[in-house]
Amino acid sequence: MVQRIGLIGCGVISDIYLRNAALFRDIRFTACADMRAEAAEARAAQYGLRAMSPDELYASSEVDIVLNLTNPEAHAAVSLQALDAGKHVYTEKPLATSRADGEAIVAKAREKGLQVGSAPDTILGPGLQTCRRMIDDGTVGPVISGVATIMSRGMEHWHPAPAYYFQPGGGPVLDMGPYYIGALVTLLGPVAQVTAVGRVGLAERVVTAEGPNVGQRIRVEVPTTVHAVLGFESGAQVTLLASWDVWKHAHAPIELHGETASLRVPDPNFFGGRVERAVDRDSWTGADMADRFYGRANYPAAKPIHANYRGLGLAEMANAIEGAREPRVGGAWAFHILDVMLAILRSAEEGRGLAVASRCARPEALTDDEALSLLHEAPLRRVG
Ligand SMILES: NC(=O)c1ccc[n+]([C@@H]2O[C@H](COP(=O)([O-])OP(=O)(O)OC[C@H]3O[C@@H](n4cnc5c(N)ncnc54)[C@H](O)[C@@H]3O)[C@@H](O)[C@H]2O)c1
Structure with a gap:
C-alpha cells in the first residue's frame, strides 16, 4: 500500500524531496503545510498538492506519514504533534535539539505503535x-x-x-x-x-x-x-x-x-x-x-x-511500514x-x-536489489 505523505515546512529543502518523490513506488505526497501559509500555497501550486494549515494536516485522513522539514528547533514539537495525531513521522535532521525531546519522540512512537525515521538517508x-x-x-x-x-x-x-x-x-x-x-x-x-x-x-x-x-x-x-x-x-x-x-x-x-x-x-x-x-x-x-x-x-x-536522492530514507520507511519492520x-x-x-x-x-549513555544497532545494509526495488517504474530501475 502506498503511504500518503503530508509535508510540514515548505522551505529550501522541501523542493528536492518533492522533486525526488516521483522516483519512489511506495510514497505519494498529498498535502503540505507551513506556519507561513504563503509558503505552503506556493509549494502546493508547484507540485499539485493540497495546502493546509499545520493543524489540518495533523488531522487529515489523507496523510499516513508526516514529513517534518521544519527548522531544527521546531522538530520535536512538530514530530510529537504528528505522533499524537496517530501519524508516522520522518524528520529532517537532527531528530531533536535536546536529549529529553529526542527520548520523548522515540518513546511516544513506541507507545503508539508508530514509526519514526530521520535524515540523513x-x-x-x-x-x-x-x-x-x-x-x-x-x-x-x-x-x-x-x-x-x-x-x-x-x-x-x-x-x-x-x-x-x-x-x-x-x-x-x-x-x-x-x-x-x-x-x-x-x-x-x-x-x-x-x-x-x-x-x-x-x-x-x-x-x-x-x-x-x-x-x-x-x-x-x-x-x-x-x-x-x-x-x-x-x-x-x-x-x-x-x-x-x-x-x-x-x-x-x-x-x-x-x-x-x-x-x-x-x-x-x-x-x-x-x-x-x-x-x-x-x-x-x-x-x-x-x-x-x-x-x-x-x-x-x-x-x-x-x-542528491533525499527521500530514499522516507521511501524505505514506507516500505518498512508495509512489511511491519523497523526502518533502516x-x-x-x-x-x-x-x-x-x-x-x-x-x-x-x-x-x-x-x-555516551545510549547505544544503537548499525542500520541493516541495503543491497542494490533492495535499493532499486524502492523505485517506481521498471525502466527507471534499469538506469543504474
Ligand atoms: N537547506 C538545506 O540545504 C538542507 C539540507 C539538508 C537538510 N536540511 C534540514 O532541513 C530542515 C529545514 O531546512 P531548510 O533549509 O529547508 O529551512 P527553511 O528555513 O528554508 O524552511 C523551514 C520551513 O519550516 C517552516 N516552519 C518552521 N517551524 C514551523 C512549525 N512549527 N510549523 C510549521 N512550519 C514551520 C518555516 O516557516 C519554513 O518555511 C532543517 O532541519 C535542516 O537542517 C536542510
Whole structure:
C-alpha cells in the first residue's frame, strides 16, 4: 500500500524531496503545510498538492506519514504533534535539539505503535553502502582510527534565511554532524565516549545570499568551531573537526585507517562520490559511484554535480511500514546520533571527556536489489 505523505515546512529543502518523490513506488505526497501559509500555497501550486494549515494536516485522513522539514528547533514539537495525531513521522535532521525531546519522540512512537525515521538517508546511498561492505567483508581490517572533517565558511552566503544555523539547535555539530556521525555509526557502530573543545569563531555573520535578508547581521549564539575525539565501542578512535570558520582546506570528508588498509569515504552529505582504498603509501585505488543509480549526479537540476536522492530514507520507511519492520534510518539510530552530538557540545562546554549513555544497532545494509526495488517504474530501475 502506498503511504500518503503530508509535508510540514515548505522551505529550501522541501523542493528536492518533492522533486525526488516521483522516483519512489511506495510514497505519494498529498498535502503540505507551513506556519507561513504563503509558503505552503506556493509549494502546493508547484507540485499539485493540497495546502493546509499545520493543524489540518495533523488531522487529515489523507496523510499516513508526516514529513517534518521544519527548522531544527521546531522538530520535536512538530514530530510529537504528528505522533499524537496517530501519524508516522520522518524528520529532517537532527531528530531533536535536546536529549529529553529526542527520548520523548522515540518513546511516544513506541507507545503508539508508530514509526519514526530521520535524515540523513545519505547513508543508504552507494557511497556509504560500498564502504560499509568493504568494512564488513574485512577489506580494510578492523578500523583503528580516522579523521572526519566538516569544514566550510558557513551558510550565510547561500541560504536565503540562515539565522537558524547560528542559533541554539544550529552550529556545525548539530547541523552537519548528523551526516558525519550518522555515517561513522553506520560504518563502525555506536560511540562510547567523547572529548571536545569548542568556541565561537566569528561573533557576527552578515547575510550575503540573495533574497529578503541580504545585509542582515546575525549574532552567533553557538560554537562554530568544535574539535572532538570520538571513542567507538569497537575500539576505533576518530577525530571530528567541525568548523564554519574555514576559508579553504584540503582534507577528505572522512578517512578511516584499518589494520590492513586505509579507506576514503565520500562526502556523507550526498549519496554517491568516490570510494578509495590504499594498502601501501604509494597510491589510492577506487571507484566512482556515478554509474550506480543513487550515485548518479542529479543536483542541482540545471547543472548536476552531486547525487542528491533525499527521500530514499522516507521511501524505505514506507516500505518498512508495509512489511511491519523497523526502518533502516530509524529512531534509535537517530537518537544515538543526537546523544553523541549533544555529548560533544557538553564536553566542549564543561572541558572534560564524557561517556555516551545510549547505544544503537548499525542500520541493516541495503543491497542494490533492495535499493532499486524502492523505485517506481521498471525502466527507471534499469538506469543504474
Ligand atoms: N537547506 C538545506 O540545504 C538542507 C539540507 C539538508 C537538510 N536540511 C534540514 O532541513 C530542515 C529545514 O531546512 P531548510 O533549509 O529547508 O529551512 P527553511 O528555513 O528554508 O524552511 C523551514 C520551513 O519550516 C517552516 N516552519 C518552521 N517551524 C514551523 C512549525 N512549527 N510549523 C510549521 N512550519 C514551520 C518555516 O516557516 C519554513 O518555511 C532543517 O532541519 C535542516 O537542517 C536542510
